[in-house]
Amino acid sequence: MGSTGTVAGGPPDIVRTAYASLRVTDIAQARWFWVDLLGFHVSDEDASTLYLRGSDELIHHNVVLRAAGAPALEYLSYRVRTPDDVARGAEWFAARGCRTRWIPAGATEGVGESVRAEDPLGFTVELFCDAAHAERLIQRFELRRGAEPARIDHFNVVVPDVRLAFEHYRSLGFGCSETIEDDSTLYAAWMFRKQTVHDVAFTGGAGPRLHHLGFFTPESHSVLRICDVLGSLHVEHHRERGPGRHGVSNAFYVYLRDPDGHRVEIYTSDYYTGDPDHETLRWRVDDPRRRDFYGNEVVPSWYTEAMPVLDLDGTVCPVREILQVSEVKVGADGFAAGPAGAGSSGSGPAAGTR
Amino acid sequence: MGSTGTVAGGPPDIVRTAYASLRVTDIAQARWFWVDLLGFHVSDEDASTLYLRGSDELIHHNVVLRAAGAPALEYLSYRVRTPDDVARGAEWFAARGCRTRWIPAGATEGVGESVRAEDPLGFTVELFCDAAHAERLIQRFELRRGAEPARIDHFNVVVPDVRLAFEHYRSLGFGCSETIEDDSTLYAAWMFRKQTVHDVAFTGGAGPRLHHLGFFTPESHSVLRICDVLGSLHVEHHRERGPGRHGVSNAFYVYLRDPDGHRVEIYTSDYYTGDPDHETLRWRVDDPRRRDFYGNEVVPSWYTEAMPVLDLDGTVCPVREILQVSEVKVGADGFAAGPAGAGSSGSGPAAGTR
């Protein structure tokens, strides 16, 4: 980290989680899953790339899928308020000793000039302001399919030290809506810029790895619908956990895995967090409702499996083992008491799954 | 009516409403509306005919649409319990002075030998038992679209004398779930064979005419969805009335009109009527909730417009004016108090609409 930690003007004014860029190994398989099944709209595509957005998204995309030899997260991208915030972001990360790189407008379809940085947590993050606007599909109900994704809601990342991740994003001006903790340990935290429960959340584990991308859908029956569709096609193994309601966030959810193992959450009905004195809700780690308000146990893979992340040069970032007490060891999830180690294998950069 | 009125073995054992055969003037337009928008599954088709079914239907079809020069109802078709009931039906109608005709198996795709009769109310009705089974689509959620029609639920017919229609169907063994009435007049009745609120219902007016076909969808959000889709495509004029909940039947509904003016109800959440002592629920004609439990007024076209019906030879049946007090004159629907005559124009065989 740089010598000062103080940059004129403070951190960049991040507006919200905007999109993620993922590597997938088979673009046709990815298209089947994300477009035909989940119902994302294709903003642009070529032989090796898909630009996808939800029906409420008004900028170019929420996900970029690029064909590559192995699945990974390339970077997480946040939208900032002004072009100056892009520059301010470059300075801010550089002042913290982070390697940064300017990306010219158009290098990613629909995205203006941006800066990317290797953040202190080990993730490559992008900041941009200018964006191409996409056709408004909010009221194109005839185009809705599958899970009816409306917009990207959040990133969830696996980090070896949740407190460190929390402090980093707090310094970036994020609020904290909810945590899982006990008297000595912060197990997980949900942090936001836009007025919802989160733009980013942290899960304790070997990292840096990408846990999942969360997408908003308007009502809970669409969460059930995508489960129904997966069963219909006998590809129900793409569902990993849920449907259920989270204790944290109050959202109704299901977790899916794409053909490369990228985890997707379909998510609805969280709440407004925009008031200046919004208080953090703190869940005790032994409350069985924190991860599933109905009391369903979290499946082990949800804790242990996550996707590798890349640095600015496209190299897989090394993974550090978890540096804190594991939630599954102390929590109420049934499988923690199962076969020894089931819930805490750590397991390294588990690439994909099924 | 024949001299006896008594047939050995009594009336045929009707199982349920099975399908209707409609004439449409443009098969491509009909396909757009019934298949692309509403979401019916195509069981069979050729240049001039469409055989459609809902996702829960296990026999060949619920609707036949045939290209012709003018829209009309050809006939209403009921399934009976055994082949003997087809013969019993032929005798039963003949004994009442009704013209009948045997139709060989396969004359309609997927339908075994049947008998058709010009019933005392002026409608051509068909009875059949044998039917081709169709592929089970109940759990093919990936094929659901639009209103997600599951099965045909009921016929609603316009008759000049509701009491007469009631007595006719009572003699056929139908139960009566609900009525609209006052001390002197029966304005409408809902009658059933299967264990739901109805297989057939009667609306008082110039007749015989077809009021609508009712199709079941599993949940109310699918009723809303088809309204959303129509608005998306700016063809919202195909929606005529609703969405809302009926007082009668408790069903959540919307009424649509196809390109020829055929009225379609999307209908969900009525109730079980299978107990032997199921009592008729009688609504007072001045209860504003009877037609819409929320109190929304019925639009005038819903009372005045209906489709012509054909006899066994395909000739349009002459329409008799209403022979009883009109519901809209005495009822609570706001428009009855509107511009003189708006609600009771009677209007003859109003063919189509927009």
Add this chain to the structure above:
Amino acid sequence: MGSTGTVAGGPPDIVRTAYASLRVTDIAQARWFWVDLLGFHVSDEDASTLYLRGSDELIHHNVVLRAAGAPALEYLSYRVRTPDDVARGAEWFAARGCRTRWIPAGATEGVGESVRAEDPLGFTVELFCDAAHAERLIQRFELRRGAEPARIDHFNVVVPDVRLAFEHYRSLGFGCSETIEDDSTLYAAWMFRKQTVHDVAFTGGAGPRLHHLGFFTPESHSVLRICDVLGSLHVEHHRERGPGRHGVSNAFYVYLRDPDGHRVEIYTSDYYTGDPDHETLRWRVDDPRRRDFYGNEVVPSWYTEAMPVLDLDGTVCPVREILQVSEVKVGADGFAAGPAGAGSSGSGPAAGTR
């Protein structure tokens, strides 16, 4: 079994599953669970008995809960078409060597003269025709709470020999909508009299025991609601399995356990089975979607725990071990591969749970 097996007039004409009589150990706790939480309507009650019905039920009750020293199923009660069918049922069971007993009208509130029999499967079953009608609550939306139970849908019983249970109910005139089977074994069957997927179903296991009572609710959001309410009150341990969609029946469901361990299913959106040639849908035992269409594993307790049943004298019926291959040994449920024996403990008359 009696010498003839043939009774004049055949089996009684059973209309549907009507109610079950359960023993509970704490009537106040039972009232809290069934009335305050689940939302059943109280038709009658005294210090030791509760008579409960769903909002669509038009006869007196769907469940009787009686205070006693230990939880048990007293009897399952079916409604028959005519008073003669009660007598016919008495003869029919007697002819099969079953002990029967006439119960005078009014012995159970709201129920006319009935006959009870110890059926060949070891359950006490009641047949009645006359019943007191209850106030119609179908459109009393202001009274709906919790799971919004509308009517009883089915009984599910645990039997050591599913084939035997299937044959018994087939001889009583029940149709079979679905099964779980393989080339050599019938693992489970769903059988109906009313026009739904079932009135009774069989689960293979040590028996006779009661597996669960199934209640219909109009839409899936009410299934989610009761899960939400349990979490709110931090009594989520009363939820055992789900929410999810069944492969068998296509119904959306959740399983709950009352304070005595009686299992309750909240169930919606199955399908019509009333056609005379309705075909049985056969699920392979190794299809992971058969028990949960989304692929969620069945929890072990769901297979192993069930409630004791009483004979005509109120004595607990002895339980026989399962006589066939266990579904969980050959099926796809993940826990079958877990700790040895977890899924097949048989376990005797496991009384209650938590």
Add this chain to the structure above:
Amino acid sequence: MGSTGTVAGGPPDIVRTAYASLRVTDIAQARWFWVDLLGFHVSDEDASTLYLRGSDELIHHNVVLRAAGAPALEYLSYRVRTPDDVARGAEWFAARGCRTRWIPAGATEGVGESVRAEDPLGFTVELFCDAAHAERLIQRFELRRGAEPARIDHFNVVVPDVRLAFEHYRSLGFGCSETIEDDSTLYAAWMFRKQTVHDVAFTGGAGPRLHHLGFFTPESHSVLRICDVLGSLHVEHHRERGPGRHGVSNAFYVYLRDPDGHRVEIYTSDYYTGDPDHETLRWRVDDPRRRDFYGNEVVPSWYTEAMPVLDLDGTVCPVREILQVSEVKVGADGFAAGPAGAGSSGSGPAAGTR
């Protein structure tokens, strides 16, 4: 308006619509409607005042209802970001020639020091920052009833000059999400501070009057539920318009009227507007979907009836006739073609309704 129009520091930083203070003539009747039927939570109450909030609200209240001799809007209250913004607001309004008054902390239960101003549109508006926090009820599903109001979403006010209202709120820093307009006239506008479609909207008509208060509910089935409940109790006349989906905002809605005629909208499923370059969506006034995406006509009372507003001294503000072309004269709502003047009666301070 003051001589400068420029205040150091610009306008106050308004966070969102927070609550409205209404006069009602019968507090018991109001409690029945708002609490027992709609499902608001009571934060505080005495013999003449009710403080109500939705289940997601974390500050003290969203509505204050005070007993008085005639129904009226006392004031609209916005929350600002800091205590300095309260002072900045006082200066800002004063600089525009508006009468202002400081209100000490606690004068309204749960509200810190605030300033109230008679704004240029004729409404009394309050700005406050400090607020008492209320018990978190977001996950108290067992307390949800009726329409399940979650939080206040917006105010809708009737103004004689929509353009003037638009300019006023733009100078206060509000964004504009949608409008109804044609080449010469702005008929209506939706403006926001929080990241939803609106905090305030303007309807053209005789004003200043309060059109309605809009409350958010999580899903559309709760909108249907309150309609069901009103019908159940045969008080369906408290529903005025809907259910339906708005073209503007895409929200699913119903409008109700309380016992004094105060209009309440239950509203769900609009969209995120937080991006800095969020574009205004402009509806043509002749698009029949703008007010109801399904094409249902707006009922005349919805355009003509609204509630009087009070000045800082509690005196009813005089109403000016509409100063622009009326939407209903040029729009597509069917009744505009009805009896002359039906849609534009203006009608003065129509106090209540039924």
